[in-house]
Amino acid sequence: MDCTPRYVSYASTGYFSSIVLDYLAGDEQLRPFYAQPFSTEGIRKAILEKQKHPVDRDLLFSVLLKQYEGIALTEKQSRFLNGLKAGNCYTVTTAHQPNIFTGHLYFVYKILHAIKLAEELSVTDPGNTFVPVFYMGSEDADLEELGHIYLSGEKKEWKSGQAGAFGRMKANKALLQIIDDISGQLLVHPHGEAILGILKSCYREGVSMEQASFKLVNALFAEYGLLVLLPDNAELKKAFIPVLEKELFTGFSHMAVADTTAAFPARYKVQAVGRLLNLFYLIDGSRERIERTDKGFSIANSNIIFSDAEIRNELIDHPERFSPNVVLRPVLQELLLPNIAFIGGGGEIAYWLELKKVFELVDVPFPVLVLRNSFLLVDTEMSKLSGKLHIKTTDLFRPENELANEWVKQESKQQLSLEREKLLMIELYDQLKKLSGKVDITLAGHTEALKIMAIRRIEDLEKKMMRSEKKRSESGLRQLHKLRARLFPNNSLQERVENILPFYAKWGQEIIERIYEHSTGFEQSFCILEEKPV
DSSP, rough: EEEEEEEEEEHTOOSSOOHHHHHTTGGGGGGGGGGSOSSEEEEEEEHHHHHOOOHHHHHHHHHHHTTTSSSSSOOOHHHHHHTSSSSTEEEEEEEOOOOGGOOOTTHHHHHHHHHHHHHHHHHHHHTTTEEEEEEOOTOOOHHHHSSEEEEETTTEEEOOOOOOOOOGGGHHHHHHHHHHHHHHHHSSSTTTHHHHHHHHHHSSSTTTTTHHHHHHHHHHHGGGGGGEEEOOHHHHHHHHHHHHHHHHHHHHHHHHHHHHHSSTTTTTTOOOOOOSOOEEEEEEEEEEEEEEOOOEEETTTTSSSOOOHHHHHHHHGGGGEEEOOTTTTTHHHHSSOEEOOOOOOOOHHHHTTOHHHHHHHHTTTOOOEEEEOOEEOOOOOHHHHHHHTTGGGGGGGGGGHHHHHHHHHOOOSSOOHHHHHHHHHHHHHHHHHHHHHHHHHHHHHHHHHHHHHHHHHHHHHHHHHHHHHHHHTHHHHHHHHHHHHSSGGGOOGGGTBOHHHHHHHHHHHHHHHHHHHHSSOOOEEEEEEEOOOO
């Protein structure tokens, strides 16, 4: 795959929130809500802070070793895994739920960003080593969000028939049927058989979504040394007991987030509101809220109740049954890992900015926040069509109607803009206003009203001229619509809708390599990756 990268600012795309853009710009109003900025100096200070709060490296190593049992580690993975035992080894982490077949394209982008940043840090700071880690949020129970993918705009949804934590759900005939259903779309491409083989080896009937995703991520990224951590684990949760107990009996995280959001700049939308207790109870195919009662605790939508003493015993005996929600999950991640940088999407960065006080209250260092890389993948067909229509790929970020109007003006041989005529009309009426005002001051207001009416009629005429010219350009506009719909499905960024499978089927592992090659660690920009026409 021979491709040309083009980097543009996030702000110029029009697809990123003001809080993300302000964070990237270092807006001073956001400075109280994170520990260190994303810079070499910020990373250095994050390392110093992590040194003051060492993690249980032996626990981390032993759990990872068990998780990879039966899986052949690459040389780089083996080196990184053993390196985690050393005090000068730190992680660069990204996290995501185990969406079926990786879910959206950004799943791939955030992992490759973690890999690239770890590599860049190893060069700039040779005294330390840096390991890329994928932290799997397998306790999420949102089947509606995690159980579908889009392939070339078509939704494929898994009707699981199961409940509870998504990672604990088992692959069944309904899921395997989806693989069979999409095989026709993938097998027409050179590497379709290869990616189907990978899917079928990972998603076997009876295998949990956590394990299937673990194997798929490993198949795609093992050569880069990526390590996957599965936190739905009794040994790991045991290390989290002090935080869990503090949450159960004080509800500290809700108060911390409430204080933070109260101080948050009013122009930003609050993301992580949370609950009075930000914990779930995991048992028997369910994940339900833990709620405080007058006599102790109850589990929502069940008959399970605990006294204070009983829930303490349950926590000690079965820590794996306690599941943090979006507010406390990041704390568990940072408590377990020697992590100094977290890579997340815009929504993730926004809610992490509300969590700094939560971290402070349990004495866990807050990592450097890094906006994940973004890509727009443009294949040869779309690249040729863009060239045929004389449209720059960067222009496609604009709203389609605006783009269509500009394209018609550009391609038409007729004058479609009456802007000059409007200016002349304004000059004429301004002159008339002066003349009439000298005769009778009330006529000046009447003349101004006539001017406004005349301008509106010119604008109406301009719109009618544009509509007529659009009718003559219907063929080109259909092609323009096709181009934009393919690259911006549902008027959204491609990475937020499409899945990696068709791209892998077409280009094989090389698509991963090209995205990796053009990923940046420290540079924060949006990459348009355009395949060169053959």
